[in-house]
Amino acid sequence: MTSDLAVLTEDLTKFYGDHRGVEGLNLEVGTGEVMGFLGPNGAGKTTTIRLLLDFLRPSRGRTAVLGLDPRRDKAALHRQIGYLPGELAFPGRDTAEDLLRFFGDARGGVAWSKVTDLAGRLEVDLSRPVRTMSKGNKQKVGLIQAFMHEPALLILDEPTSGLDPLMQQEFLAMVRDARSAGQTVFMSSHVLAEVQHVADRVAIVRDGRLVAVERVESLGRRAVRAVEIHFHDPVDPADFTDLPGVSDVVVSGPVLTCTVDGRLDPLIKAAARYEVVDLLSAEPDLEETFLSFYYHSEGAGDAHRTRA
Numbered sequence: 001m002t003s004d005l006a007v008l009t010e011d012l013t014k015f016y017g018d019h020r021g022v023e024g025l026n027l028e029v030g031t032g033e034v035m036g037f038l039g040p041n042g043a044g045k046t047t048t049i050r051l052l053l054d055f056l057r058p059s060r061g062r063t064a065v066l067g068l069d070p071r072r073d074k075a076a077l078h079r080q081i082g083y084l085p086g087e088l089a090f091p092g093r094d095t096a097e098d099l100l101r102f103f104g105d106a107r108g109g110v111a112w113s114k115v116t117d118l119a120g121r122l123e124v125d126l127s128r129p130v131r132t133m134s135k136g137n138k139q140k141v142g143l144i145q146a147f148m149h150e151p152a153l154l155i156l157d158e159p160t161s162g163l164d165p166l167m168q169q170e171f172l173a174m175v176r177d178a179r180s181a182g183q184t185v186f187m188s189s190h191v192l193a194e195v196q197h198v199a200d201r202v203a204i205v206r207d208g209r210l211v212a213v214e215r216v217e218s219l220g221r222r223a224v225r226a227v228e229i230h231f232h233d234p235v236d237p238a239d240f241t242d243l244p245g246v247s248d249v250v251v252s253g254p255v256l257t258c259t260v261d262g263r264l265d266p267l268i269k270a271a272a273r274y275e276v277v278d279l280l281s282a283e284p285d286l287e288e289t290f291l292s293f294y295y296h297s298e299g300a301g302d303a304h305r306t307r308a
């Protein structure tokens with residue numbers, strides 16, 4: 001396999017009895033890349049993550065993580081990974097500090113200043129028993145244990161779950177810092193907005209299959225936007241109805257509204273034949289683009305077509 005890949009899966013498949021968890025997943029995450037792994041509940045995100053960590057064994061296919069075989073090199077691999085599970089369970093009466101010291105020792109020791117730094121950023125009191133903490137605070141302890149040893153690869157299952165908006169921002173800043181330090185981040189989410197500001201690429205899964213892998217910028221370029229143009233005089237709708245990418249054209253006297261999918265250029269050129277007073281273009285809504293793409297997409301074959 002190629003050494004500059006942090007994660008490689010080939011035909012990765014897991015069936016639970018007859019029920020598909022994931023099937024035929026071909027995915028590559030480059031070293032130093034932030035990859036958002038997106039899909040709705042039940043799409044197969046957690047199954048994939050558990051396969052990468054050898055918590056589950058594939059029914060078919062294979063995976064290499066940091067150049068290692070998760071099955072053969074499990075212990076060595078886990079030392080180099082920071083993993084945040086989707087469902088956190090902290091049994092016992094330990095305080096967050098006890099737990100983090102335990103995890104730190106298990107990984108051969110961590111700089112405690114790194115732990116207190118993360119606890120400060122996430123505003124969590126480490127002296128409290130984890131059992132008594134709110135869901136959000138437990139999630140913060142989970143994040144600290146994933147980040148504290150500065151692993152080469154962070155695998156985070158729904159990392160923002162339970163975090164309030166301010167803490168979500170802090171978490172995203174931690175991801176950016178990790179990226180700057182050359183760490184790779186593979187994070188699942190069912191909300192594009194959560195990952196679009198930090199991810200280099202997003203992989204989209206649906207019903208256990210990879211639907212697409214896209215660079216976040218190109219997802220933006222594909223975005224549909226609402227445009228409103230105010231002209232000096234009334235315009236002829238016929239000048240705008242057949243333009244590439246332009247739809248929903250409504251003309252009311254000198255005001256035109258429409259939807260543009262992709263480049264604005266054809267619309268601008270058509271509008272320039274008239275005297276333009278004002279042009280308003282709403283920010284592309286990536287969430288909408290994502291959803292329309294995702295629900296209209298044909299299936300797994302698209303993953304190859306759209307791979308960056």
Ligand SMILES: Nc1ncnc2c1ncn2[C@@H]1O[C@H](COP(=O)(O)OP(=O)(O)OP(=O)(O)O)[C@@H](O)[C@H]1O
Nearest residue numbers: 016019020021039040041042043044045046047048
């Ligand atoms: N242990 C299991 N036994 C049987 N089916 C399972 C098991 N775990 C997951 N599945 C099924 O596999 C599919 C993928 O589930 P998975 O948990 O990987 O999805 P997900 O994208 O992580 O969803 P969520 O966001 O809800 O965690 C779902 O249809 C789920 O019902």
